[in-house]
Amino acid sequence: MLDKVADLQGLMRNMGARAKAASRILAQSPPETKDAALRAMADAVEAATHEILAANAEDLERARSSAMAASFIDRLTLNEARIAGIAESLRDIAALPDPVGAVAAEWTRPNGLVIRRVRTPIGTIGVIYESRPNVTADAGALCLKSGNAVILRGGSDSARSSAAIHAALARGLEAAGLPADAIQIVPVSDRAAVGEMLAGLDGAVDVIVPRGGRSLVERVQRDARVPVFAHLEGLCHVYVDKSADIDMAVSVAVNSKMRRTGVCGSAETLLVDEAVAGTHLLPILDALRAAGCEVRGSGAVRALDPAAVPATDEDFRTEYLDAIISVDLVNGVEGAISHIARYSSGHTESIVTQDPAAAERFFGAVDSAILLHNASTQFADGGEFGFGGEIGIATGKMHARGPVGVEQLTSFNYRVSGSGQLRP
């Protein structure tokens, strides 16, 4: 990856123009061609396992010498199983129904006009991400499946891994006779490249998808001149209601927090109904600690569990992405709703309860992208939703919300068939 180039704007706009040209070809490409490319990309990624791991080892060595956090290293790390997972995900995406041309709705008007709403590609997607190199493959594949060209801008920390994955994707595209310009990766680490993408590359970029920490997403939302699928942090909550089954509460809380702490769907805050604090709180906190989690509690929590580290207000605003959880007691489902309205990033929240009315109230009053009842927040994932992969979890409310899969990467238009109808 280059540090700087003389004419960054020219380079970036040229990428935009080539993406736009490729997007026109993709929009007219039949499903079989796109799926053949996706399968060829999977084969190419597997065939390149050795060189991808070698590139990743270089990225990891740099990251370790910079003393990056464990969660950062976890997101950056590839191994044979994760590379096999990338290839598997590409094949899963190939096997999905093609979203382009699908008739989302059809109805007939009293005057005989037949109106169909048909899915169409968006055009060109700009994806800006940080350390997770598998985004290169997932985002490239999802954009291709949905008929869009994509310009990828990965973090410099994962530049070697991403470049090696991208090279394999390009080989797959060419094998299927599709333009390599359909999936491009910015070859310059200069952060001004992000500014060029946010300005839209002279009208070539239709939407920006930022994936990363708060500072990246806030910069994108502030500076973008094109639509953005906002992906803010995942400040996810698990609320244990007074009617919760205690064993389920323990297992859902531990899985939500500890299955993988570096993902946006991991829980950062546990809320326990004060009505059952005496029975439910300690078993959950003990299980979290036994799993290696640091517990930070409010004053009310520490009154029942002096082992808890004191939690500040800032703790309840923090996406740890690490084996730490903040804990508070709340006054029933209404208390949980208030706490979540104040602190949540609008990503994912789970209620554990055997009371359907409490779950229904929680579902109706919490305005987050994903709400779960008696299930782990770690299900906040496009694959787990059956979308066959995702480009991220959107926390904005426009167009895409929650897991962004191939359907969310399409637009639509209306196609109206008549027999000479005139409007009176």
Place this chain on the structure above:
Amino acid sequence: MLDKVADLQGLMRNMGARAKAASRILAQSPPETKDAALRAMADAVEAATHEILAANAEDLERARSSAMAASFIDRLTLNEARIAGIAESLRDIAALPDPVGAVAAEWTRPNGLVIRRVRTPIGTIGVIYESRPNVTADAGALCLKSGNAVILRGGSDSARSSAAIHAALARGLEAAGLPADAIQIVPVSDRAAVGEMLAGLDGAVDVIVPRGGRSLVERVQRDARVPVFAHLEGLCHVYVDKSADIDMAVSVAVNSKMRRTGVCGSAETLLVDEAVAGTHLLPILDALRAAGCEVRGSGAVRALDPAAVPATDEDFRTEYLDAIISVDLVNGVEGAISHIARYSSGHTESIVTQDPAAAERFFGAVDSAILLHNASTQFADGGEFGFGGEIGIATGKMHARGPVGVEQLTSFNYRVSGSGQLRP
């Protein structure tokens, strides 16, 4: 309407905060309450017919003394029939199914999780419009039905008419026990108020809907810090294919252009397949002229019809909103697709042909919000689509495209029901 106020930002942000508070109440309001308010609003508009017409007469007098164009006067003019139409439209919107809480999709995962995608309100909508006073009622009602608060910013030319309509809407809201803050109208003509709305009123505005001419929409797209439902001009085309029925071609072209020339769905350009120029062109152009339309033709058109006024390239880029049409010959459906790709604003295009293959090719290759086959472009209207009213015709590709009705004014979230599922 005030010209200026000392603390415009304070006034606007206060409106935003009140809208946000009202939006929380609306989001939890049952359909019956919202529908009762809409019917009360219709009654109040009818009861206020006299005062709305008096206010409109003042606006019209000012517009005439400023020598505004006929199309402008047409958009501004209210009469008893149009006011009855406004009330009727409010009742139509009340009778629509409530979009909030509707389950747009539901599926079960192999692990037993049941996932529902449920429609939710967006929050607060900012609507910026120009001279058409009925937008006040339509936008207010559609936002209310979809559970959103709205801040309306009408043009100063229609300020008196819009204020009179808004007063009736507020009476309807109060009659149903809903907060009057749910539908607010900016009481200051200072254009800086628009800038405040585009900045988002301190996070209170979730989306901006601009309705107006190119300069308004371009300003909004350039300056908005929140998502925008772009409503660019309607540079709509009618293409008469070589397989068109000649009588249908005449009637569709005349209706598309002349039914109402001041609406965005009126045709501005006629394209005729050169293969049938000898038979089809003159009957269409004669009929247009007989209906009072000025015909501006390319060189190829004028070679066959010397009566046509010469058309420049600029003509093909112009939304006349008047009884003028630009005309060119093209080389079949591919020629029409190329011309439209170059000149269209992406709003609405119609093909007249008896050949299903030509229509299918047109539908698949033209990327505009609404495509019609053998029907008038004037059907580009939410009411005609069965949406029971619209806030505009979006030409962007994100979230809403084509007529923006109540469904397009909602977001959604995912509600997942489990029985203790953990992610492996």
